[in-house]
Structures are given as C-alpha cells and as structure tokens.
Amino acid sequence: MSTGLQPVITKAGLAAILTATKTGLSAEISHIALGSQAYTPSADQKTLRNEVARFPISSGEKLSGTLLHLTAVADGTTGYWVKEVGIFLKDGTLLAVWSHLTEALAYKAANIDLLLAYDLSLAALPADSVTITSTAAGLNLTLAASLAAQATALIDEQLRGLKQHDRQVSQERLQQIAGEQISSLLDRMSAAEKAAIQTRDGLLSVAIANATGLIALQYTVIQHIHGA
Template sequence: MSTGLQPVITKAGLAAILTATKTGLSAEISHIALGSQAYTPSADQKTLRNEVARFPISSGQKLSSTLLHLTAVADGTTAYWVKEVGIFLKDGTLLAVWSHLTEALAYKAANIDLLLAYDLSLAALPADSVTITSMAAGLNLTLAEPLAALATALIAEQVRGMDLRDRVASQERLQRIAEEQISSLLARLSAAEKYASETRDSLLSLAVINATGLMTLQYNQIQKLLGA
C-alpha cells in the first residue's frame, strides 16, 4: 500500500525544473532521503535538517501528469523514526520535502529493510515536467506483493499459534478443575466409607451386647426353673 505525500516544492527544485523545461527536457527524480527531525518544511530548504540516509529509486510509475508512484528500499543498521522525507533530482537538487511536527511517517528498524512506496503529488509543477530514474541494481519490486502475502500468512500463523496456546491453556484449566472435583469426590467417598465402617462396627457391637443380654436373661430363667 502506498503512502500519499503532498510535499513542499523547494525553490531550488522549481528552478531546476524550469531550467530543464526550457531546454525541452524533464527533471529526473533519482533518490529518496529519510531524516529524523520533525518540523514544518520550507520552500527555501536545500537539504533535510537531519538526513539519516539516502536511497536510489528502485522503480517508478507515472500515474498521471502530476502524480508519480515511487518505490525504494531503505536498508542499513541504523534505527530511527522517519520524520522527514526528501525527494532529490539526479543532479542532487532537493526537489521536494515532507515533514510533520507531530507525526512520524514510518519506523526504520536496525538491520531490517523498509519498503518505501509513495504516491508523490506534484500538482504545483508543470505537467510532465518530472520523470523518474531507476538506479537500483538487482532488486525486483514485483516481489513486494508476494512478500506482503507471505508476511500476512506469517501473521495469520502467529495468530493461530496464539489461539492454539489459548485453547491449550483453557484445556489445562478445565483439567485442573476436573482433577480438583475428582479429588473432592474421592475425599467425600473416603469419608462416607469411613462413616459407614464406623456405623457398621457400632451396629455389630450393639447386636453383640443385645445377644449377650438375651442369653443372660434366658440362662437366668433356666436356672430358676431348675431350682424349682
């Protein structure tokens, strides 16, 4: 997905374009520069305020007479927030500059390539006064969509993994609850068995006592009959 940029056209860039058009040529955009300082850009600028790195245009497409689609790849070991963007002509002139006081455009992580894809509006310039020079070697940006699809698939797989971990955790919680319930049932069963055993022993003892008393009573009656 492209980011739409409406940069400030610099006086130096406009002068370069007017010079080129007078000779029947078009000014050529060749590089994108990224910087880390946030501010309100000015037409008097000739450089970025804090340029971190400059990258060749990897590919470009003219969407209309005043709208260009630019792509480049920002590489390197430096990490920084992209808070200013400069569009440079082939001769090194700063054609246009974008920045914002409070909003960063992107984050460039260390040792991770950042794909830059910008729709550059040049409505303030004469139609067809700017062309694009592609200078990157060995880079095929037609892989951008497959790479985006791969990234989407990886993210989806991570989401599925998180969902699986959540379900496993849920099953573990249910298992713990079931084990606690079984343990409670076993404890109650043991208590019931103990109570039943104690009750049975008590009943047996009572039966023995009753039988002993009955036998004693019968014995006494027999003795009385024999004495008579």
C-alpha cells in the first residue's frame, strides 16, 4: 500500500528542473532521505533538518505526468520515527520535502527493513519534467533476503515447537513406562509378600507340629518312667 505525499517543492529543486528542461532533459530523482524532526517544511530548504539516512530509489513509475510512484528499502541498525522525508535529485539537490508538526509518517525499527512506497504528487512542476533513476534489481534482492530471513525465522520457530513437542511426548512416554514398571514392581512385591506369608504360615505349622510331637514323646517317656 502506498502513502500519498504532497511535499513542498524547494526553490533549489525547481531551479534544477528549469535548468534541465532548458537543455531538453528531465531532472532525475534518485534518492529518498528520512529524518526525525517534525516541522512545517519550507521552499527555502536545501537539506532535511535532521536527516537520519538516505536510500536509493529501488523502483518507480509514472502514474501520470505529475504523479510518481516511488519505492525504496530503508535498512540500518537505528530505530526512529520518520517525521520528515526528502526527495533528492541525482545531482544531490533537494527537490521536495515533506514533514508534519504532529504526525509521524512511519516508524523505522532497528535492524528491520522498512519498505517505503510513496505516491509523489508534483502538480506544481511542469508535466514530465522529472524522471526516476531506480535499482529495481536491488529491491528484488533486498525483498528476497528479507523474505528469506522471515521464512528462516518461521522455520526455526516451527522446529523449536516440534522439538518441544517431541520432548514432551518423550517425557510422557518415559513417565508411562516408569508407571508401568512401578506397577509391575508393586505386583511382584505383593506376590512375594503373599508367598512369604504362605511360607511363614507353613513353617509355623511345621513348628507347631514338631512341638506337639515332642511334647507327646516327652509325656510318653514320663508315663513309662512312672509305670516302671
């Protein structure tokens, strides 16, 4: 989606266009500059008040004799609010400037590319007096790299999710196996305890029988002695 800009045409930019048209040429737009200061722009400006970075035009097309569509990619490690925009000619002349006292145009996050897409109205200039110098291949490569980085990040996140899921499944399986082993151990302990009880009861019965037999034998001996 494009943002419509109606910038102030600078006196220096107008002079450059008049010079070009006198020689049968068109002035060439080549760069977009972004700045961070908010104000009411002036036709006397030759620079932005607080330019942060300048970027080459990646692609552009004429929508009409006085309406241009420009795109560029703003990269860099600095984060800032875009409060002023400068359109520069190939020779470095500030052609047009946009700013607003209270409204920011966009936010450029640190280390994240910002795609700039502007429909630039140059109704104050002669029709077809401006052309565009662009590097369309650069835009394609930049966008491809950006999309590749986003895809890589998404794949990494999905991979982390899968690994976490696998770890969770493995942990649940281990818990299930441990539970089964504990249950089996408890069953074996119960069986051993039952066997021990049965063995103890058997030994107790044998001991009682032996004691009873011994008592009976002693009683028989005593009777025999007394009878004698």
